[in-house]
Amino acid sequence: MFGGFHGDEPKSVDIAQRLISLLEESPAVGSAARWVIVPLVNPDGYERRKRRNVHGIDLNRNFPTDNWVLTSARSRMFSGDAPGSEPETHAVMNVIKRFKPQQIVTIHSIGDRRFCNNYDGPARRLATKMSRHNGYPVTGSIGYPTPGSFGTWAGIERRIPTITLELPTHHSAKRCWEDNRPAILAMA
Ligand SMILES: [Zn+2]
Known part of the structure; x- marks a missing residue:
């Protein structure tokens, strides 16, 4: 699990931290799987509540994928000068x-x-399974191209089933956790 790719999406960090707390308090809950949790990928962005990292780069466009493209440095989805x-x-x-x-x-x-269980690579079934718990739509595309994304790098190119869980910004972190806790635990 990864949270906080984008520093202005603090709910993603909150959910990852809540999972850590749950597994610490109730180890049996997560015993069906070994979890590796990185709650905050972009600490500098999070500190300033900015999408991009301290270099002004969108980390979710910076992965060395076949479809990586150089985007404008003024874009909020700036890819960085090199993958x-x-x-x-x-x-x-x-x-x-x-x-x-x-x-x-x-x-x-x-x-x-537009909240959804977005999937990359061989993860449609997993996204559907999670949907039975969180009720989010299953999508194979977020609706716009995402060259250099983590989902492309891990899911499409490395064939690791990858879910990009898009939480609704209009729900509280607590509500997001309550809605998604069963979906996340169902991954195991
Ligand atoms: Zn994001």
Whole structure:
């Protein structure tokens, strides 16, 4: 599980931290799986409540994928000058290489009621299973291209089932946790 790719989506960090607390308090709850949890990928952005990292780069566009493209430095989705240029990107890649997860959930939040269980790679079934618990729509695309995204790197190119869990920004962190706790635990 990854939270806080985007520093202005603090609910994603909150959910990851709540899962850590739950597993600490009730180890039996998570005993069906080994969890590796990175609650905050982008600490500098989070500190300033900014989407991008301290270099002004959208980490979710910085992965060295086949479809990586250079975008405008003025864009809020700036890719960085080169794929994989950021230390946070490498930290995430190293976690994947070290722990070789069988499934990934990366948490974000989104407005306009576009919350969803978005999937990359062979994860449609997993997204559907989670949907039975959180009621979110299952989507194979977020509605716009995301070159250099983590989902593309891990899910599409490495074939690791990857869910991008898009929480509704209009719900509280507490509500998001209550709605998603069963969906997350159902991954195991
Ligand atoms: Zn995001």
